[in-house]
Amino acid sequence: MLLRTTALALLFANCAYFAWSQGLLAPLGLAPESAREPQRLAQQIRPEALRVTPVAPEPAPSAPVAPVPPAAPASQAEASTPAIPAATCLQAGPLDNTQAEGLRRALAAGGVPTAAWALEPIAPPDRWIVYMGRYTDADALEKKRAELRALRVDTAPITQAALAPGLSLGVFSTQESASEHLAQLTRRGVRTARVVPEHREPSSVRLRLPAADAALREQVQGLLAGRPLAPC
Incomplete structure (x- = not known):
C-alpha cells in the first residue's frame, strides 16, 4: 500500500512539474520566467534604421620598389660603349702574276689611291x-x-x-x-x-687594304672579278 502511494505521489509531481515548465499553470500565476526578455525589445530605439556596412579589406603590402641607380656621367657612358671601327683591314687572294698585274692596272685606272692598297707576296710554307x-x-x-x-x-x-x-x-x-x-x-x-x-720563293700575291672603309670596299670589290674580300 505504501509503495503504491509513493508511486502515485511521484507521478503527480512529475505531471505538475511538466505543466509548470510548459506554462500550463500560467493562468494560476504559476509559470517560469521567460528567457526571451520582451522588455529589452521595448528599450530599442528605431531598430529599422540599423544598416550593416561591409568592412573594406586591407590593401596587400606592395612589393618594394628597387632604387633607380643614378645616371652615369657622360664620359663613363661613352667609355662603356664599344667603338665601331671606321675602317677595317681586308684582303683578297691568292693571285698569280698575271692576275696581279691585271688588278694593278684596274686599281690605277679606277683612281684607287696607291696608299690604300698593296700587293703582298705569299711565300709557300717551308x-x-x-x-x-x-x-x-x-x-x-x-x-x-x-x-x-x-x-x-x-x-x-x-x-x-x-x-x-x-x-x-x-x-x-x-x-x-x-x-x-x-x-x-x-x-x-x-x-x-x-x-x-x-725556304721557297713566293709564287703568288694577295691584295691587302690596311684601312678600308665602306666606300673603298665597294670600289675595290667591283674590280676583283668575283673574288671576295675577307678580314685580314
Whole structure:
C-alpha cells in the first residue's frame, strides 16, 4: 500500500512539474520566467534604421620598389660603349702574276689611291730537307752521290741557291718527319746528312687594304672579278 502511494505521489509531481515548465499553470500565476526578455525589445530605439556596412579589406603590402641607380656621367657612358671601327683591314687572294698585274692596272685606272692598297707576296710554307753539302765542286758532289748510290740511298739535286751545290735525300712537310727519315738513313750508314729548312720563293700575291672603309670596299670589290674580300 505504501509503495503504491509513493508511486502515485511521484507521478503527480512529475505531471505538475511538466505543466509548470510548459506554462500550463500560467493562468494560476504559476509559470517560469521567460528567457526571451520582451522588455529589452521595448528599450530599442528605431531598430529599422540599423544598416550593416561591409568592412573594406586591407590593401596587400606592395612589393618594394628597387632604387633607380643614378645616371652615369657622360664620359663613363661613352667609355662603356664599344667603338665601331671606321675602317677595317681586308684582303683578297691568292693571285698569280698575271692576275696581279691585271688588278694593278684596274686599281690605277679606277683612281684607287696607291696608299690604300698593296700587293703582298705569299711565300709557300717551308719544307724540310735531309741534306748533304755544300760541296766544293762538281767532282766532290758526284763522288758523294756515288757513295750514297752504293748504300741504295736516293738523291736529288738542290735547287735552293743557298744550299747548292748539295744533295737532297728527301723533302718533308714537317721537321719531325725529316728527322725520322734521317734516323733511318743513319742506321743504313749515312753519316754527314742533316735536316735543314727549304725556304721557297713566293709564287703568288694577295691584295691587302690596311684601312678600308665602306666606300673603298665597294670600289675595290667591283674590280676583283668575283673574288671576295675577307678580314685580314
